[in-house]
Amino acid sequence: MKLLTLNFLTCAIKTCKTSPSSFPLHPRDAELEILETDINLPFLKNILPRLMWDELRTITSELGLPELPPAAPTREDLVEPGAQAAEGEEVEEQPSQTAKDLHRVLLETTVKEGKLACGNCGHEYKVMEGVPNFLLPGHLV
Amino acid sequence: MLPTPSTSHVCFDRVYEPAEDSFLLLDTLSSSSEVAFLQERFSKAQSTPPLILEVGVGSGVVLAFAAVNGNRIFGRQDVLTIGTDINSFACKAAAQTIRTAIVEHGHGASISLDVINGDLASCLRPHSVDVFIFNPPYVPAELPDFARHESYNSLPEGQKKTTFEQDSYLLELSYAGGEDGMVVTDRMLEQIPEILSDDRGVAYVLLCAQNKPEQVKERIRQWYPGWMAEAVGSSGKQAGWEKLQIIRIWKEQA
Ligand SMILES: C[S@@+](CC[C@H](N)C(=O)[O-])C[C@H]1O[C@@H](n2cnc3c(N)ncnc32)[C@H](O)[C@@H]1O
Ligand SMILES: [Zn+2]
Numbered sequence: 001m002k003l004l005t006l007n008f009l010t011c012a013i014k015t016c017k018t019s020p021s022s023f024p025l026h027p028r029d030a031e032l033e034i035l036e037t038d039i040n041l042p043f044l045k046n047i048l049p050r051l052m053w054d055e056l057r058t059i060t061s062e063l064g065l066p067e068l069p070p071a072a073p074t075r076e077d078l079v080e081p082g083a084q085a086a087e088g089e090e091v092e093e094q095p096s097q098t099a100k101d102l103h104r105v106l107l108e109t110t111v112k113e114g115k116l117a118c119g120n121c122g123h124e125y126k127v128m129e130g131v132p133n134f135l136l137p138g139h140l141v
Numbered sequence: 142m143l144p145t146p147s148t149s150h151v152c153f154d155r156v157y158e159p160a161e162d163s164f165l166l167l168d169t170l171s172s173s174s175e176v177a178f179l180q181e182r183f184s185k186a187q188s189t190p191p192l193i194l195e196v197g198v199g200s201g202v203v204l205a206f207a208a209v210n211g212n213r214i215f216g217r218q219d220v221l222t223i224g225t226d227i228n229s230f231a232c233k234a235a236a237q238t239i240r241t242a243i244v245e246h247g248h249g250a251s252i253s254l255d256v257i258n259g260d261l262a263s264c265l266r267p268h269s270v271d272v273f274i275f276n277p278p279y280v281p282a283e284l285p286d287f288a289r290h291e292s293y294n295s296l297p298e299g300q301k302k303t304t305f306e307q308d309s310y311l312l313e314l315s316y317a318g319g320e321d322g323m324v325v326t327d328r329m330l331e332q333i334p335e336i337l338s339d340d341r342g343v344a345y346v347l348l349c350a351q352n353k354p355e356q357v358k359e360r361i362r363q364w365y366p367g368w369m370a371e372a373v374g375s376s377g378k379q380a381g382w383e384k385l386q387i388i389r390i391w392k393e394q395a
Contacts, residue, residue: 005254005257008192008223046188046219132259134260
């Protein structure tokens with residue numbers, strides 16, 4: 001499970017959804033795996049407004065990953081400066097180190113095994129072979 | 142015709158095999174009228190990537206199709222896809238289908254998040270979904286006994302193979318919809334206003350004739366002023382009982 005997925009998930013228990021502490025879910029006993037994928041710079045630039053940055057910082061620090069900067073990067077931060085286009089010439093933008101780091105955190109760092117805990121009710125959802133399991137006994141009646 | 146993602150690695154003894162309903166979804170999403178509607182909504186430059194959620198991914202054929210054709214359907218190279226299924230074997234199969242499709246046809250363009258083993262959209266953050274897709278278990282047939290779910294949702298302890306009863310149960314989950322075939326769909330419809338994004342959310346849900354589609358659409362229009370429901374694709378032209386339609390559900394902007 002990619003860390004970016006956690007940006008969109010919350011506790012499956014209905015009464016938790018209105019509580020701010022049900023987001024983000026907290027990884028526990030996580031075994032991480034890096035799965036490399038191609039970087040998509042337009043995606044990284046466009047996703048910025050959708051990232052819950054403070055919560056993402058919480059998750060990465062709970063996982064013991066390198067600390068993220070206090071503020072989210074800007075679109076400009078993600079583009080490598082330098083490659084100046086000559087008059088009338090289109091130069092393909094290159095990802096900066098910031099973009100590469102963000103790509104690594106959001107899309108290449110995955111939870112292979114572990115649990116995701118709700119900060120409100122304490123329920124722990126298991127992640128097995130990379131697949132999170134959000135089924136609750138109560139769902140299935 | 143856009144290419145249909147390969148599902149040749151999927152074991153259809155316990156995961157729903159793509160059928161007429163699946164293909165109707167693919168055709169509807171890529172029809173010129175839906176493409177026009179979706180591009181108008183989603184292709185604005187520098188807008189945030191739309192999150193596409195499919196509930197009940199099964200083999201993953203529909204979500205993989207949406208992922209690799211992000212450019213043709215949504216007019217952008219950065220759509221995000223996420224899926225759920227109640228059947229853990231389907232989750233793994235679908236993840237594989239999507240990975241393969243992106244390698245073969247996707248040119249690294251769309252971003253696929255994960256396929257989650259869960260009930261409907263219960264684990265999604267409210268108002269986070271821009272495009273919702275559901276081909277539900279819609280056949281009027283008794284729902285399977287969920288008391289067995291936990292034991293049937295993974296390989297039997299110490300075994301490498303599923304049992305026959307387990308496979309039957311998992312396939313029942315994929316088609317049996319209870320009374321009028323609407324028990325699971327009705328539960329999902331109830332969640333739709335909560336999960337769709339306020340400004341641009343849109344849902345596609347498949348119904349069969351026995352689901353009483355006219356009544357379903359009428360009920361949705363009563364949710365709240367502004368909610369719309371229209372059939373945007375259909376198959377099985379005769380008034381046969383398997384006639385299928387796709388309804389689009391969205392909120393008219395004030
Ligand atoms: C008709 S099949 C559709 C499969 C695939 N989307 C397709 O179009 O070929 C319905 C799927 O919904 C899944 N399903 C049934 N009940 C569900 C629930 N409560 N939550 C999530 N998925 C469910 C089934 O396991 C099955 O994969
Ligand atoms: Zn909770």
